Amino acid sequence: MDWSTADVPDQSGRTALVTGGSGGIGLETARTLAARGAHVVLACRNVERGLAAAARIGGRTEVVRLDLASLDSVRQAAAEIRGRHQRLDLLVNNAGVMFPPFRRTEDGFEAHFGVNHLGHFALTGLLLDLMRHVPGSRVVTVTSLAHRAGTAGFDDGQARSTSGRRSVTAYGRSKLANLMFARELQHRLAGAGAATVSLAAHPGLSATGLWHGDAPALLRPVAGAALRWLAQPPEQAALPSLRAATDYLVPGGAYLGPHALFESRGKPMPARSSRVSLDVSAQVRLWELSQDLTGVRYRLTPADTPACTPEPAARPPQATGR
Ligand SMILES: NC(=O)c1ccc[n+]([C@@H]2O[C@H](COP(=O)([O-])OP(=O)(O)OC[C@H]3O[C@@H](n4cnc5c(N)ncnc54)[C@H](OP(=O)(O)O)[C@@H]3O)[C@@H](O)[C@H]2O)c1
Known part of the structure; x- marks a missing residue:
């Protein structure tokens, strides 16, 4: 079945972050959600860029400063959002870096793992109170085909390693962590009887700012050729995130990506998850490590989420490795 922005249902009355x-892809995701009537919070490292994006998007938008490379900033952003909003319907964990100019985050974590995974882990945990009682609420975490290059040996030493700035493996590991986080979150939300579901999406290939990082010399020609031949425009690359966020026929635990040319482009469909991403004990270890490293502990027991109405799921769930 084809799926496009025309399939995004009316989002009036909903708040999306x-x-x-x-x-890049986040701007296109926000643009469509706003065009469909959602109130969209753009959580941005650079507020000026965020305000310019909000002006381009139009509709009901606002900007919150969020630097995922700083747990202080994540806490401040979460407090600001909680101060401004009583509920959140959608959280799209989209921001990301690849081969960034800095080695470590403010808190001393390897840059990819710190920004792409730990920042989002902390943000989600700090915002979940605004979501867990909201019927139809969804957390969508954006991962990558590159998760297949990641290995699951997550530990404190790797999380603080300085060798990852220009490493494909370090980027891949952070994207593997995104996917494993999305799966473990879904397991815990379901176990707690929360109204929220968690899904993952990857955009395929798109020639966005992500590719302006300081890539290893050997990779540059390969990446250049791949982008020339396979990349899709950001508005198309946003479709897997948009579908995961708004298509209620897609159940919690699903993982979507483009269907064609090795999942590099095309319509958003169920995507192939690496074997290691389905390793349940590794998901649990990553969760516990992430709680320890960020100091953010999720309150996800059935007692924390009484009287929730789960959204209807019309299709059987995807395999989640459990
Ligand atoms: N493009 C692709 O081919 C591709 C492929 C697979 C997966 N992805 C994933 O898709 C997602 C979106 O990437 P994109 O392609 O749209 O890249 P992009 O154009 O570079 O956009 C990345 C966004 O993340 C923000 N960001 C970076 N570091 C941040 C931080 N420390 N705190 C808060 N925000 C931060 C950037 O903000 P600034 O404006 O401040 O820089 C920017 O808005 C990422 O998760 C990426 O891993 C992309």
Whole structure:
């Protein structure tokens, strides 16, 4: 079945937060949600870029400063959002870095793992109170085909390693962590009887600002050729996130990506998850490590989420490895 932005249902009355909504795929995700009537919070590292994006998007938008490379900033952003909103319907964990100019985050974590995974882990945990009682609420975490290059040996030493700035493996590991986080979150939300579901999406390939990082010399020609031949425009690359966020026929635990040319482009469909991403004990270890490293502990027991109405799921759930 084809699926496009025309299939995004009316989002009036809903509030969506998109991290990294100032550019690339996040901007296109935010644009469509706003065009469909959602109130969209753009959580951006660079507020000026965020305000410029909000002006381009139009509709009901606002900007919150969020630097995922700083747990202080994540806490401040979460407090600000909680001060401004009583509920959140959608959280799209989209922001990301690849081969960034800095080695470590403010808290001393390897840059990819710190920004792409730990920042989003902390943000989600700090915002979940605004979501868990909201029928139809969804957390969508954006991962990558590159998760297949990741290995699951997550530990404190790797999380603080300085060797990852220009490493494909370090980027892949952070994207593997995104996917494993989405799966473990779904397991815990379901176990707690929360109204929220968690899904993952990847955009395929798109020639966005992500590719302006300081890539290893050997990779540059390969990446250049891949982008020339396979990349799809950001508005198309946003479709897997948009479908995961708004198509209620897609159940919690699902993982979507483009269907064609090795999942690099095309319509958003169920995507192939690496074997290691389905390793349940590794998901649990990553969760516990992430709680320890960020100091954010999720309150996800059935007692924390009384009287929730789960959204209807019309299709059988995807395999989640459990
Ligand atoms: N493009 C692709 O081919 C591709 C492929 C697979 C997966 N992805 C994933 O898709 C997602 C979106 O990437 P994109 O392609 O749209 O890249 P992009 O154009 O570079 O956008 C990334 C966004 O993340 C924000 N960001 C970066 N570091 C941040 C931080 N420390 N705190 C808060 N926000 C931060 C950026 O904000 P600034 O404006 O401040 O820089 C920007 O808005 C990422 O998760 C990426 O891993 C992309």
